Amino acid sequence: MNKQYDVLVIGAGNGGLASAAWMAKEGKKVLLLEKHNLPGGCAGSIVRGRFEFELTLHELCQMGPEGTGEVRKLLDDIGTDVEWVAMNEAFHTINTHPETGFDVEMPxxxxxxxxxxxxxxxxxxxxxxxxxxxxxxxxxxxxxxxxxxxxxxxxxxxxxxxxxxxxxxxxxxxxxxxxxxxxxxxxxxxxxxxxxxxxxxxxxxxxxxxxxxxxxxxKPYIAKKRSFEIVLALEQRIRDFGGEIRYNTPVKRIDIRDNKARGVELADGTYIPCKRIISNIMPTVVFDKMVDPKEVPARDKKLCEARTLGPNGFVIYLGLDASADQLGIKGYDTFVRETADTEVLFEKCKTRKSHRRIFNYSCLNRAIPDASEPGTCMIMFLLLYTADAFDDVTEENYFKIKDQIVEETIDYFEEAAKVKIRDHIEELVTASPVTLARYIGTPQGNCYGYAVDMWDGMLPRTMSGEKEDYTVKGLRFCGGHGTQMDGYSQAYLSGREVARYTLKDMEEGR
Ligand SMILES: Cc1cc2nc3c(=O)[nH]c(=O)nc-3n(C[C@H](O)[C@H](O)[C@H](O)COP(=O)(O)OP(=O)(O)OC[C@H]3O[C@@H](n4cnc5c(N)ncnc54)[C@H](O)[C@@H]3O)c2cc1C
The missing domain is CATH 1.10.405 (Guanine Nucleotide Dissociation Inhibitor; domain 1)
Known part of the structure; x- marks a missing residue:
């Protein structure tokens, strides 16, 4: 006999964790289902040799000291125990244009x-x-x-x-x-x-x-022990509040009938009935793959189709056998590009071709000097791509393409930052859009939800949030694809927002 839950949360990414923690804090019976053997989704660490690399987080927004930013308040209200580190720089920006370029650190x-x-x-x-x-x-x-x-x-x-x-x-x-x-x-x-x-x-x-x-x-903030510290703190609070979490539990199907959520079917065939479901999986995936096509409301399908997917990313993690000071790496978070025209730069994200010279990198040791052993440091490079950029990749050319991107990125980094790192690379790890697609399960490895556009930006999304831009009763969505847009902070906020709407639905008997 299945236990009765007030709400099922599918996916333990940032949004799913925040939603589950909020619902559990409010005394609801929560079951969080995650397909992997650990929580976090995009948030986490990877360990290679003597380095623990931050998987994705550059910095959190809307934090501030206790009781100030919305995200800080949210995480404090849940009672997460995290050692926060505030940054004193806004960003370091390098534009390598021969006439109009600059190299500036902004406080x-x-x-x-x-x-x-x-x-x-x-x-x-x-x-x-x-x-x-x-x-x-x-x-x-x-x-x-x-x-x-x-x-x-x-x-x-x-x-x-x-x-x-x-x-x-x-x-x-x-x-x-x-x-x-x-x-x-x-x-x-x-x-x-x-x-x-x-x-x-x-x-x-x-x-x-x-x-x-x-x-x-x-100020921008990060967690002293990387984003996984936040993940574990949220996970702990869900359990403290009596919530249940099941790992290695992929949800195969969301049962919707007559425009109402009824429950979920797990990959092993188990059926869990529940009339309230919060999905940390993006609507496009849910309506394309997880719901009986006959039951997908035409309006919801149209809305998914009208939206454009945001970019995906190619990430390079380097563990270096010299410190940031020894190498002369400036700044924690740096934007590098060869022009400041953002429209041109966005166009460049549509291609993998070698004339594409744009990325962002962060050196964790600049924010947390002891993030790796003395005499070493870590750099994470992030290159944004729109979905089409990897369309022609095959099993045969995949590794060659990855190598080429790494080579070009390091070349351009050395030229732009005027720092030599090639001879100091001790560990090198890459995550391509293919890796992301496989791990978090988004189309083409999308990691930025739906593209932010004037008609589909934060304000239109938040203002229509409670009225639900998707219409299935009892099914709500949270995460980087939600009303608050992409990113950690936004995923947490959308998790709380959706939990609040769900609580209101329950109070009002909807
Ligand atoms: C390289 C990189 C750098 C980034 N840098 C930053 C940054 O500096 N600042 C920032 O704010 N944001 C950054 N982001 C974006 C940020 O990581 C994401 O927007 C955010 O973490 C997404 O959270 P989410 O709640 O949507 O969940 P996701 O991370 O998408 O997680 C979804 C979860 O659902 C699970 N799941 C999927 N399918 C199923 C299923 N069928 N059954 C059960 N579980 C399932 C997945 O395993 C996963 O755990 C970055 C992203 C990348 C890739």
Whole structure:
């Protein structure tokens, strides 16, 4: 006889863990089902030789000291025990364009950031100060929205935040030009664009600026023992609250009949009935592969088809036998590209060809000096690709292609950062979109959910969140593909948001 659960959560990625922990904290009977033998999804570590590599996390957004950022509050409310490390740099950005290039380290703190920009771009101060004022208003508006759990009274929203609403439909690049930010300052400011995985001509100004301002005021954070520390802390809290977790338990089918969730069927044939399901698996996969096609509502199928998948990634992890100081590696998180035109850069993500010179790298030892043994350091390179870039890869050419990407990345790194690392490589690990597709189960290894577009950005998603952009009763989605967009912080927030909606459904007998 199956035990009765209030909710089944499928997938123990960041979103699934946060959702399960929140539901369990509220006293609900939760069963979390994960196909792998350990939790985390994209979050985790890999150990090779004497190095423990962070799998994906560069930095968390919306953290800050206790009681400040939304993500910090969420993780504290759940009671996660994590040793946090705050960063004092915003980013290091290298543009290798022969005429207009730059190599700049930008600090956190609004004043320090504006000062650094003025040193790099004399005459930028007035427009940057104005921009920061606007950013503060955006931050306040989004915090106000969050205080209503993203479901504010619409009239108050329009009256109180009309400038914010107007700016929401203006792309970041255009707004920065309208605000008179000088070209070079705009280009430096736009360095973060690939965190949102869409170029600045397509991402909403308010979304972009909110991210930058949050990093500047609340600081970027990581966990001292890497992202797996957060994963384990969440997992522990789920158990403390009485939640149940089953690993090595792939869900094969979600049972939907007459537009209602009824339960799930596991890969081993076991059926678990439950009328509330939170899926950490993206809707495209659920409706394509896990639901009887006859039961997929036409509207939900259309919505999936209308959305574009965000990029996937190729990751290179290097363990080096010299320290960051010995090698002269600057900064924790660095963006490297040969032009600052984000539209051109986004286009380059569609190809694997060798003229593609764009990536981001982080050196964990710059944030946590003892992250590896003294006299060593680690670098993680992330190259974004859109799905099509790996279309022609076959079993025969796969390894050759991986080698080629690694060679070109190291060449360009040495040229751009002016740091020689080739002779110091002790460990080298790669994760391609194929690896990601196999591990987390997303189409083409997508790791950034749905592409953020003006019509499908954070605001349209959050504002339609509770009304459910997907319509099956009892089935909700959380994760980097959710209303808050991609990323760790966003996956946690979407996990909490969906848990809250589910609790409300339960209270109201829906
Ligand atoms: C290289 C790289 C670098 C990144 N850097 C950053 C960064 O610096 N900052 C940031 O914020 N974000 C970053 N991201 C993005 C971030 O990792 C993701 O957006 C986020 O972790 C996604 O979380 P999720 O909740 O959607 O779950 P996912 O990580 O997608 O996990 C889904 C879970 O569901 C499980 N699952 C799948 N199918 C089934 C099934 N049938 N049955 C049971 N379980 C199933 C999977 O095993 C997995 O555990 C990065 C991603 C990558 C790949």
């Amino acid at each position: 956190i703190g609004v004043d320090a950031f504006v000062d650094a920009m003025e040193r790099e771009v004399p005459g930028s101060r007035a427009s940057m100060e104005n921009l920061m004022e606007v950013n503060r208003m955006i931050f306040d508006a989004i915090s106000w929205l969050a205080s209503y759990q993203n479901n504010p009274p619409k009239a108050a929203m329009l009256l109180k935040w009309k400038d914010f609403m107007k700016m929401a439909s203006v792309p970041a690049d255009e707004m920065l030009r309208r605000l008179g930010v000088p070209d070079k300052a705009r280009e430096i400011y736009e360095s973060y664009w690939d965190y949102l995985s869409v170029d600045c001509t397509r991402v909403s100004f308010v979304v972009y600026s909110f991210m930058v301002y949050t990093y500047l005021t609340l």
